Amino acid sequence: xxxxxxxxxTAAHSYAVSNMNQxxxxxQRRDFQRALLAWYRRDKRTLPWRDIDNPYAVLVxxxxxxxxxxxxxxxxxxxxxxxxxxxxxxxxxxTDDVIHHWQxxxxxxxxxxxxxxxxxxxxxxxxxxxxxxEQLLSLPGVGRYTAGAVSSVAYxxxxxxxxxxxxxVLTRLxxxxxxxxxxxxxxxxxxxxxxxxxxxxxxxxxxxxxxxGALLCTPTKPSCGDCPVSxxxxxxxxxxxxxxxxxxxxxxxxxxxxxxVIVWKDGRFLLTKRPVDKRWGGLWELPRVxxxxxxxxxxxxxxxxxQRCGVEVRVKEPFGAMRHAVTRxxxxxxxxxxxxxxxxxxxxxxxxxxxVESEGLEPYALSSxxxxxxxxxxxxxxxxxxxx
DNA sequence: AAGCCGGGGAT
DNA sequence: ATCCCAGGCTT
Numbered sequence: 001x002x003x004x005x006x007x008x009x010t011a012a013h014s015y016a017v018s019n020m021n022q023x024x025x026x027x028q029r030r031d032f033q034r035a036l037l038a039w040y041r042r043d044k045r046t047l048p049w050r051d052i053d054n055p056y057a058v059l060v061x062x063x064x065x066x067x068x069x070x071x072x073x074x075x076x077x078x079x080x081x082x083x084x085x086x087x088x089x090x091x092x093x094x095t096d097d098v099i100h101h102w103q104x105x106x107x108x109x110x111x112x113x114x115x116x117x118x119x120x121x122x123x124x125x126x127x128x129x130x131x132x133x134e135q136l137l138s139l140p141g142v143g144r145y146t147a148g149a150v151s152s153v154a155y156x157x158x159x160x161x162x163x164x165x166x167x168x169v170l171t172r173l174x175x176x177x178x179x180x181x182x183x184x185x186x187x188x189x190x191x192x193x194x195x196x197x198x199x200x201x202x203x204x205x206x207x208x209x210x211x212x213g214a215l216l217c218t219p220t221k222p223s224c225g226d227c228p229v230s231x232x233x234x235x236x237x238x239x240x241x242x243x244x245x246x247x248x249x250x251x252x253x254x255x256x257x258x259x260x261v262i263v264w265k266d267g268r269f270l271l272t273k274r275p276v277d278k279r280w281g282g283l284w285e286l287p288r289v290x291x292x293x294x295x296x297x298x299x300x301x302x303x304x305x306x307q308r309c310g311v312e313v314r315v316k317e318p319f320g321a322m323r324h325a326v327t328r329x330x331x332x333x334x335x336x337x338x339x340x341x342x343x344x345x346x347x348x349x350x351x352x353x354x355x356v357e358s359e360g361l362e363p364y365a366l367s368s369x370x371x372x373x374x375x376x377x378x379x380x381x382x383x384x385x386x387x388x
Numbered sequence: 389a390a391g392c393c394g395g396g397g398a399t
Numbered sequence: 400a401t402c403c404c405a406g407g408c409t410t
Contacts (some may be wrong), residue, residue: 070404106394
């Protein structure tokens with residue numbers, strides 16, 4: 001039995017060299033599909049979006065899971081579905097409400113795109129999430145991966161998927177060289193994924209491939225001994241599993257400094273709303289600027305409220321600093337306390353402004369670093385009041 | 389084809 | 400600290 005599998009695997013690989021678009025024989029493919037499905041159905045995790053027969057919920061989960069880990073998504077998914085239970089409710093709700101339910105999850109254009117997709121579904125598809133990849137691709141925020149996932153998982157269509165997990169699994173199975181995210185290797189991977197997906201249970205098969213990548217075929221310490229398809233794996237046969245995928249070097253990180261200011265006036269502080277097409281679009285923040293070369297922190301703190309909303313302030317003291325990362329940028333964020341001096345706050349370099357009480361913050365969506373910084377600022381203000 | 393977008397968990 | 404993650408959009 002063991003020996004037969006080894007032979008099968010070897011045969012697959014000699015074939016793979018000549019025809020990478022269909023790297024398995026029919027018999028090998030069927031054996032692979034059977035082994036993966038059996039493993040997935042036995043060992044899969046229980047997750048809130050699994051086995052629920054609701055294409056809308058599948059779409060929401062897939063968008064939330066883009067570049068975001070399962071554990072992070074779970075509470076967001078549950079709150080989002082409770083608040084927007086149907087595609088119609090999402091389409092007709094205020095965008096600020098949708099962004100608010102996304103705060104802390106990152107990649108905020110996803111939230112805006114998802115609502116626009118819901119509106120397109122209501123207007124163009126009679127409120128039914130499309131079944132075909134082609135129609136799904138016409139929705140904003142839905143690319144080839146998400147379209148394939150919804151089509152196969154929600155409707156049982158034999159559409160392929162290719163995500164980071166599947167890239168890792170497939171490059172190892174067939175020793176695919178080159179950058180799997182672009183060019184020849186990328187195209188080859190899509191064709192392989194297409195050749196593997198079965199007519200029967202394509203959704204479980206696709207999710208099974210991802211689950212394999214998430215649980216066993218992991219980046220650094222793969223558990224090949226527990227892998228249900230290890231006999232099909234060329235990289236394992238060659239002891240080269242961790243040589244794949246061959247990802248390109250990351251761009252160098254850039255260090256920058258931002259200054260955010262809490263401007264107090266009559267017990268309220270100033271928030272500005274980010275433009276929709278910018279980073280953190282639609283979220284609120286303390287007026288913030290990037291520190292210029294040679295500029296002092298205090299000068300930047302004075303500049304921030306003036307530049308963003310035309311308010312002149314007197315900068316008092318720093319109240320804290322924190323680090324966070326945005327893609328390749330490592331940002332040091334400094335907080336300053338300031339008093340309002342003059343100027344009616346208006347949306348100069350932002351989408352909107354608001355004067356907010358400490359207790360009235362809840363309705364405003366903030367990014368995680370801004371939320372942490374603002375928490376420090378309010379604590380500091382409470383302390384200062386105690387000493388008066 | 390390459391650059392850009394956030395945040396958190398794992399190592 | 401660094402890597403990586405159920406990617407898609409813009410240029």
